[in-house]
Amino acid sequence: MKILLIGEYNSSHYTLKEGLEALGHSAVVVGNGDGFKKIKVDIKFNLRFNSGISFYIKRFIYKLTGLDITSLDIERQFNKHKKHFTNYDVVQLINESPFKAQPKTERKLLKFVFDNNKNVFLLSCGTDYISVKYAEEKKFRYSILTPYFENKGTKKMFWHALMYTTAPYKAMHQFIYKNIKGVIASDLDYDIPLKGHDKYLGLIPNPIHTDRLKFKPLDVSGKIVIFHGINDNNYYKKGNDIFEDALSILQQKYSDRIKIVTVRSLPYKDYINAFNDAHILLDQVYAYDQGFNALEAMAKGKVVFTGAEKEWLERYNLEEDTVAINALPNAEHIASKLEWLILNPEKIKDISKNARAFIEKEHDYKQIAKQYLDYWTANF
Structure with missing residues (x-):
């Protein structure tokens, strides 16, 4: 056709x-x-x-x-x-x-x-x-x-x-x-x-172009890299202010165990490679499901904070916090989820593998x- x-x-x-x-x-x-x-x-x-x-x-x-x-x-x-x-x-x-x-x-x-x-x-x-x-x-x-x-x-x-x-x-x-x-x-x-x-x-x-986006197993032996990509035009719409508040809480407690990378309004060809070394990606808050950026990051095996509400879990028959992390509009809640991952780095590896498998199954x-x-x- x-x-x-x-x-x-x-x-x-x-x-x-x-x-x-x-x-x-x-x-x-x-x-x-x-x-x-x-x-x-x-x-x-x-x-x-x-x-x-x-x-x-x-x-x-x-x-x-x-x-x-x-x-x-x-x-x-x-x-x-x-x-x-x-x-x-x-x-x-x-x-x-x-x-x-x-x-x-x-x-x-x-x-x-x-x-x-x-x-x-x-x-x-x-x-x-x-x-x-x-x-x-x-x-x-x-x-x-x-x-x-x-x-x-x-x-x-x-x-x-x-x-x-x-x-x-x-x-x-x-x-x-x-x-x-x-x-x-x-x-x-x-x-x-x-x-x-x-x-x-x-x-x-x-x-999602699963052939082009390659999965890379995560090494959690060093600092946990958290990537926060900001689109200045959608700063509040995406909940970037809440993510920044959560990161501020985390930085005070775990500055020796994390590395925070923040970028702003990058062209796509730069953005898609900017988070290659990240373990965790902060995508958006006010969503029930994942948008395109989150899905591409999941294809690469990143642990993504995004829309992963109960409606999404029910549709795909998933358990909470196994494929993506639901980013609620609450900085303390997001910080607690990040803390859980930092203290349990093996969970990062498990979610990473599950995320890639999910994309291959549901979004190829x-x-x-x-x-x-x-x-x-x-x-x-």
């Missing part, structure tokens, strides 16, 4: 493409490289006028005319590549704003996609109307909006999520759902809000690609 994947988060669509190609299909990924992460794509859309002097010029033009020059530039790039958006067997959107343009422009581009392709599917991966509304209504025990409710940061800092429940994005959501064959969730944080929706096809876990990119093919073809 000929498949078009529009948009990218981390490397989820590109890894899916690799799985599809390994199964004999043709796939093209279109995207902006997920911002500073600079993820590999086949057709690159550049997001211009979002930094430096050009950003202030853009704001001035918008206030004066109501025109968003970034969106206009995305439309220009789309028109340049228009021939690449027609006549696919399957098209999948990464979320409800795959081109990262304003809703008016996004709708125009997506209309062309819908008009020129029969089988378009949506992936609920990252924020969208249904998941954000569910979080706004506080139906989760905690969510990416919990720090917002706790007055950590400004509304502007959480706008990338909150915007999805505004009138223009709600209208975009309705437009997309009228034109897609179905929606697929990439993990439980998107699966739970979608349950019962007539367009919901089910959850397919994120694909070729197996996941096969699941997508089954879901898509069943809903043509």
Whole structure:
């Protein structure tokens, strides 16, 4: 089959493409490289006028005319590549704003996609109307909006999520759902809000390139290395402040037994290698399931503090603290879990092996690609 994947988060669509190609299909990924992460794509859309002097010029033009020059530039790039958006067997959107343009422009581009392709599917991966509304209504025990409710940061800092429940994005959501064959969730944080929706096809876990990401047995004879990767744009959303508080507690008690490595907003090609020597990786707090970064770290055999809630344990029939560590939004709790690992280094080795085995069983990119093919073809 000929498949078009529009948009990218981390490397989820590109890894899916690799799985599809390994199964004999043709796939093209279109995207902006997920911002500073600079993820590999086949057709690159550049997001211009979002930094430096050009950003202030853009704001001035918008206030004066109501025109968003970034969106206009995305439309220009789309028109340049228009021939690449027609006549696919399957098209999948990464979320409800795959081109990262304003809703008016996004709708125009997506209309062309819908008009020129029969089988378009949506992936609920990252924020969208249904998941954000569910979080706004506080139906989760905690969510990416919990720090917002706790007055950590400004509304502007959480706008990338909150915007999805505004009138223009709600209208975009309705437009997309009228034109897609179905929606697929990439993990439980998107699966739970979608349950019962007539367009919901089910959850397919994120694909991980198990052939490329090599497992390295951990040596726990020396200092335990704890890696904390921070995305400055999502500092509170990911719970990085809580991780830093936990690390501060740990540093006071075990400075002679641990080494803490902190990096900020690294491009993907640098980030994926930055934690090679780590035993433990701190990923995110406000999640029920693992995102892409956590899964890739688990594939390498790292002990990852991330979403590993009871719903996840039940889905995969796992015992707590055997494959990943559930990072609750409580610095003392995270510090106590870290302390448990430091005092029981053999547990680190056990969890490391279990994590790799779990990824091979549940997230192998070729197996996941096969699941997508089954879901898509069943809903043509």
